[in-house]
Amino acid sequence: MIDPTPINESIRQASPALEAALSDLGRRAIFPPDIPFQAAQARGKRYNATIGQITDGAGQALGLPALAAGLGSLDSEDRNRALLYSPVEGIPEMRRLWRGWQRRHQSDLPSTLPMVTAGLTHGLSLMADLFGGADRAVAVPAPFWGNYRQTFHLRTGARIVSAPVYRDDGYHCEAIAEALAGEPPGEPALAILNIPSNPGGYSPTVDERARLKASLLAVADSRPLVVICDDAYAGLVYDPEVPAESMFWELNGAHDNLIPVKVDGGTKEFCFFGGRVGFLTFPFEPESDAAAALESKVKCLVRAAMGSPVAASQVLLLQALRDGEVAERVESVRRLLLDRHRVLDAALSGVDRRLLRPLPCNSGCFALVELASGLGVDADTVRRHLLEDHDTGLVAVGDRFLRIAFCSVRESDLAEVVERLQRGVAELGG
Numbered sequence: 001m002i003d004p005t006p007i008n009e010s011i012r013q014a015s016p017a018l019e020a021a022l023s024d025l026g027r028r029a030i031f032p033p034d035i036p037f038q039a040a041q042a043r044g045k046r047y048n049a050t051i052g053q054i055t056d057g058a059g060q061a062l063g064l065p066a067l068a069a070g071l072g073s074l075d076s077e078d079r080n081r082a083l084l085y086s087p088v089e090g091i092p093e094m095r096r097l098w099r100g101w102q103r104r105h106q107s108d109l110p111s112t113l114p115m116v117t118a119g120l121t122h123g124l125s126l127m128a129d130l131f132g133g134a135d136r137a138v139a140v141p142a143p144f145w146g147n148y149r150q151t152f153h154l155r156t157g158a159r160i161v162s163a164p165v166y167r168d169d170g171y172h173c174e175a176i177a178e179a180l181a182g183e184p185p186g187e188p189a190l191a192i193l194n195i196p197s198n199p200g201g202y203s204p205t206v207d208e209r210a211r212l213k214a215s216l217l218a219v220a221d222s223r224p225l226v227v228i229c230d231d232a233y234a235g236l237v238y239d240p241e242v243p244a245e246s247m248f249w250e251l252n253g254a255h256d257n258l259i260p261v262k263v264d265g266g267t268k269e270f271c272f273f274g275g276r277v278g279f280l281t282f283p284f285e286p287e288s289d290a291a292a293a294l295e296s297k298v299k300c301l302v303r304a305a306m307g308s309p310v311a312a313s314q315v316l317l318l319q320a321l322r323d324g325e326v327a328e329r330v331e332s333v334r335r336l337l338l339d340r341h342r343v344l345d346a347a348l349s350g351v352d353r354r355l356l357r358p359l360p361c362n363s364g365c366f367a368l369v370e371l372a373s374g375l376g377v378d379a380d381t382v383r384r385h386l387l388e389d390h391d392t393g394l395v396a397v398g399d400r401f402l403r404i405a406f407c408s409v410r411e412s413d414l415a416e417v418v419e420r421l422q423r424g425v426a427e428l429g430g
């Protein structure tokens with residue numbers, strides 16, 4: 001095994017807090033100088049006899065006709081890229097263009113060239129590998145996307161610390177800080193910011209963001225804090241007064257002890273759910289030693305689990321990123337969801353509060369409703385009743401909440417979905 005001390009030292013030089021937050025695995029991980037490393041060094045040489053991919057001997061894929069035909073609209077260079085191995089860190093042009101996309105509203109703050117992951121879930125699991133581990137506290141605003149339990153707790157033994165974020169009909173900005181208050185001072189911690197949120201469909205207002213940021217800076221006064229910005233639903237904000245930019249930028253460089261990491265990807269942002277192209281981005285300059293050290297660690301873990309990321313879907317995402325009208329295309333999806341959100345909001349505002357309480361929702365793909373207390377019925381019973389008697393599927397979140405995915409229901413059907421939900425709850429507990 002190669003000694004990881006020098007690259008850990010590069011991370012420490014850039015950010016002692018980030019180095020302190022590394023897990024045992026994160027500390028040990030370093031990209032080995034084996035086949036992909038040596039093949040990358042041989043790229044472009046007259047004779048490249050390094051990598052185990054079958055070509056014509058001059059770098060061109062021997063794509064089976066059916067596969068090549070499936071990629072028929074691509075030019076020959078992209079078709080070739082799609083059929084051959086991707087570099088472990090991702091296809092360079094696509095990484096550069098995604099970085100440009102991430103930075104389209106600002107340009108001053110440092111951010112690495114994003115590392116490609118197999119969807120956001122894989123990016124989150126890499127974060128868990130690097131910074132999780134036995135008993136590491138991970139504060140998560142609740143209710144939250146349940147898969148965090150699998151990625152952080154089940155896989156690495158990290159401890160999910162639930163931070164209830166809805167209080168008195170509003171957003172509780174200090175939830176994470178309060179959740180971590182009992183942790184031993186000096187002990188590194190993780191926090192997950194999922195804005196817009198799943199399952200809540202909420203993004204904080206300008207004032208709430210300021211308070212949230214201040215509370216996170218206060219946490220960082222007493223411990224290294226890695227803030228994972230899960231930007232799965234980036235940009236899907238329906239209130240013009242509410243900021244749509246990732247908190248990654250606001251937290252970037254704000255405190256020596258606070259390191260934001262951006263987890264994002266084409267899944268929801270570009271409606272490319274099946275493509276499984278995600279990204280991990282750190283708050284350092286692309287050419288810095290810290291960026292190289294973190295890239296080495298991430299590449300080591302990607303290589304260990306999946307070899308290299310899928311090339312064909314990266315090439316497809318690349319086509320979208322090269323499209324001069326991509327921003328308009330993404331905006332037209334946002335506008336479609338904005339219309340659905342407006343209709344759903346109107347329907348939910350009319351529900352009987354003795355049965356249901358809609359939680360504030362201004363963004364994302366979902367709205368959350370809470371069952372009124374004292375009904376004597378739990379969310380999963382309502383969910384099953386809606387399936388069996390009302391031909392309607394919602395998701396139960398914990399005992400008290402139901403999630404409506406308005407991203408996947410026609411605008412004209414949303415009022416009926418709410419009507420059925422209300423009727424179903426009334427039949428069970430009204």
Ligand SMILES: Cc1ncc(COP(=O)(O)O)c(C=O)c1O
Binds near residue numbers: 118121198230276
């Ligand atoms: C909050 C959140 N993070 C991450 C993901 C995972 O994204 P992907 O499908 O790209 O793995 C989802 C998917 O539903 C999500 O809701």
